Amino acid sequence: MAGHKKEFDVIIVGGSYAGLSAAMALGRSLRETLVIDSGEPCNRQTPHSHNFLTQDGKTPKEISSLARQQVGQYRTVHFLEGIALAGAKTKSGFEIVTQAGGHLRGRKLIFATGVRDKMPDIPGFAACWGISVIHCPYCHGYEYRHRRTAVMANGDRALHLASLVSNLTGELTVLTNGKADFTDEQTSKLKAHGIPVSEKEVKRIDHLNGYMQQVLFQDGTKLHVDALYASIPFGQHTGIPLSLGCALTEQGYLQVDGAHRTTVPGIFACGDNSSRMRSVANAVSGGNLAGAMANLELAADRF
Template sequence: MINQKHFEVIIVGGSYSGLSAAMSLGRSLRQVLVIDSGLPCNRQTPHSHNFITQDGEKPQVISAKAKLQVDFYETVQFYNGVAVSVIKKESGFEIKTESGKVFTAIKILFATGVKDLLPQISGFAECWGISILHCPYCHGYEVKKEKTAIIANGDMGFEYAKLISNWTKDLRLLTNGKSTLTLEQTQILQKHKIEIIEDQIESVAHENGNVEQIIFKSQAKITVKAIYFRPPYEQHCKLPEVLGCELTEQGLLKIDFMQKTTIAGVFASGDNSIQARSVAMAVSSGSFAGASINSELIQESFL
């Protein structure tokens, strides 16, 4: 039950980055509201890796433990819902939720993540985050030395293949259509025995999200244990753009070294503003954003 309408800071997004920022601000004695719908982007991923003290833990367990710890700080409150509008006022910001609740704050932190735009390939979405992976640092160890496919083309495909070859040599690059690799790139991949397949992909056969075969439109099939893919994405929440926050060429919220967006009083952390997507990176950026917001509030109180 929310017992107040005005806060010093409202955090939109209560996953790893938002919770990390909330802890930093709670420990700074700030009045904080965290608005979250409870649908993190990695909810389908069975295990989180490369996060010290939490390696191999289920994402839901990490977030539940984090929320319990943040809830210890009495100045931090939680609202389960979706923020649907935001207005910049002279004294700060007004946020309205889907249920019609209105809250105000001096500062806003958007820790809202991005939305992956997955290809319309049968079986792909069901395997995403389980056996179709984006990051070898997060998941490569678990599929090391296994028969692996990479879906990419051109320069990205070439660089991605080089990267993944650190974890397995049993690789094939699926360009999903005519290859746009240069002759030199093709020759280098062939030298390293990385097969290039230009057939278009029809579907991914799987068992409970664990990929078994890739089926092409030619009806050819290959058996693999894992697939790597870097999807395009868009901002999960459009409210920062409504406020006028600028985006980078990559579609991320543009922030400075203190994680301030291009709109005064608005900060961003996590996947919506950093390219390195992992739980550890999200936690780090959230912690720093919380400290940055607190520092700005202190400075303004001394004016």
């Protein structure tokens, strides 16, 4: 725990895979580091994590618990369970205010805060999210190979997902949940690959403990599927980076360069908040680099 310490070399907001990876890099460089975490990662409903070497098939909790244990061995890394509410620039760096009223100062900031998915108003959708309603063929597709599958998306995004998922199953349907928005060329591609398109509006998803059984449409018809890939909007999990002046990309991610620097000097971002590739492996990689680059700047400031 952080105890009564108020000043750190780096404050990391978010203590899941990206944040812990950044903390390890900093701990191994003897940097006084604080990790602030609420304990609610976005993949907490996901039964198993995949496509991450040495950890394939482990639960998200198993991976994060082991990571926390290993990072905790570095004595300069401190943990604070809580929520960061606000941030401000100071003469020597930045200040973070927590929900508990703490005022903590760091020379550098790393935001590993992820994103907040905006669930559609479809009964059953949220309960299945991360279990059988999924977003990534690389993270979940193999487990649903050769199964009855649907893609709920439209336009370019639907075609992108369909092209990837069609390699995993021959039983694939695209649900546009309203009028389809495809070019003639896209429509021809879907037809050529035998992928039907349904414009029916989805009423609800019937499931058992998060595992889909069928999609019920507004007209009363049903589609029996085992998995549904969905492309849904998202927002940043915290507004603190924006309040400090960090820019967003057109897609809504925190804008970072190749070293995970945001547009504000001294502030870094890593993980889902700044990358379209939402996976544990990518989060760990990004966090490792962000931690190393923050350490590099600290060294340059001092040396």
